[in-house]
Amino acid sequence: MTPPTRPPEAEASRDSLDRAALRHPDSLKWTAYGPDVIPMWIADMDFPVAPSILAALHGRLDRGLGYHQLMGDPTLHTLLRAKLATHGLSDLPEGGIILLPGVVPGIYSSVAALTRPGDRVLTMTPVYHPFHLSITGQGREVAAVELLDTEDGYRIDWDGLEAAAAHTDLLLLCHPHNPTGRVWTHEELERLRDLVVRHNLYVVSDELHADLRFTDAPFESFAADPRVRGLTLTLTGPCKAFNTAGLGIGAMIGHDAELVKRVRAAAGGLMGHESALSVTMWQAALQGGGPWLADTVAYLRANRDFLTGYLREHLPWVRFHPVESTYLAWLDLRAHPQAGNIQNFLLEEARVAVHDGPTFAPEAFKPGVQGLIRLNFATSREILQDALERLRAALGEQAGA
Ligand SMILES: Cc1ncc(COP(=O)(O)O)c(C=O)c1O
Incomplete structure (x- = not known):
């Protein structure tokens, strides 16, 4: 499939996200953890809403x-x-x-x-x-x-x-x-x-x-x-x-x-x-949201590929399968010595907030996914790269490092 052509301003709106603006008090994602934490947990994207949707919402307000x-x-x-x-x-x-x-x-x-x-x-x-x-x-x-x-x-x-x-x-x-x-x-x-x-x-x-x-x-x-x-x-x-x-x-x-x-x-x-x-x-x-959605999917796909390349190069011991959909990567860090406490470890040591694997399993199956994390990559390439570098520094290139 040919990637859709993106108008430069659409790409800029995803590429140049301002962390201070994202961390407004109405955002659960950006305020649940400390001000120096990159939030990659709950399933919100960091991108602004499509301009055509915002225009429709403004128009609706005028109608009572x-x-x-x-x-x-x-x-x-x-x-x-x-x-x-x-x-x-x-x-x-x-x-x-x-x-x-x-x-x-x-x-x-x-x-x-x-x-x-x-x-x-x-x-x-x-x-x-x-x-x-x-x-x-x-x-x-x-x-x-x-x-x-x-x-x-x-x-x-x-x-x-x-x-x-x-x-x-x-x-x-x-x-x-x-x-x-x-x-x-x-x-x-x-x-x-x-x-x-x-x-x-x-x-x-x-x-x-x-x-x-x-x-x-x-x-x-x-x-x-x-x-x-x-x-x-x-x-x-x-x-x-x-x-x-x-x-x-x-x-x-x-x-x-x-x-x-x-x-x-x-x-x-x-x-x-x-x-x-x-x-x-x-x-x-x-x-009218189709073009915005096509741009967003193209951006997310590129983020997914960037994440895949980064992990394979710098954290080769992390097991994962590149996702076919969604902006949520499911990563297996069980080879790491901190696997039993991985969500806290990443929060404390990398200042990156992810979802803990056991959240996604019923009680009896929670131990089986301890050490896995869900990481939300719907953010700018710059923030994603910062988060990955933090993870690499905290986790080490070898699982035992
Ligand atoms: C599979 C799935 N279903 C439902 C929801 C939540 O839907 P809603 O907010 O409309 O209740 C989510 C949110 O991430 C989801 O991933």
Whole structure:
């Protein structure tokens, strides 16, 4: 694929980030740790929001902030339908899309509606932590199957999944997968669909990172195949691709409108509604955000490659697989003597804040990912390089150094 041409000002807005400006008191990412720490933990990008989105938000403020189209904003629904069709989610029925105040409420309400206390819910581990927290926090049991770390990258343990699938009614799937950065291939999705049909499982497919791919193939939703359409709820939102997590909005999509309704009803009035500004933001992202997104993905891909080259050259003992999507690298530092305390060690010695591996595993699997970290590389090349140099100085070129 030819890289998109970037106007120089777009590149400059990503290349010349001002740390003092980023560390404003509203930023959780930049204020959670000390003023000399480079924050590479929570999944926000350091880049400014797309100018077309900002313009739309300013325009929305001029129109007042009363209740918006709470029954489903028609413009956003039309834009979303067109977008989802490109992922293979065409022919959605009336009521097949509902807006949510975020993707996480969609995960929680699905677990509440589709399982009962004590039931097992299947997921793969490691995984974005609300997957297992939504299960244990609602009195269900996690049936987790570990992803296999192979020479070719993370792979699904099909035997493990098959065995666990026999004792559950619901699979929580992360596609693309946070934190390994895998984009499940057509072949893997087909095999998963076979399994889901064989065991008659419901699937919640969190596809929030779908627009941040470094692979050339078009994105294929899990529910793109009619065999699993009636069983699947897809979750998506604009916040990862457009860096708008503070506005909070998501969508639940299903070809079975009754299933969507049932899940929405399980949350009842507790869910709340998406905000007017978030609707405007998502409309603007879908209408005119494409070029900004293409530039951002190109920048992130170059950061990913820079990170890969740097680690291979200067920290060759760190095990990792370059991610196929997302700006979150999943790095295995278990060969280091400080692996048992790695997040604290890096904070203290490198002044770099990363996410600790065990965050992404249910209780029983936490020891297995102690010594792994998730590192957010969605920042300027200059800040990324500074962080990597700090890590190199703290960790040493050899694991035991
Ligand atoms: C896979 C995944 N799902 C959901 C979320 C959070 O979504 P929201 O903020 O819309 O609840 C994240 C945030 O990083 C994520 O990585």
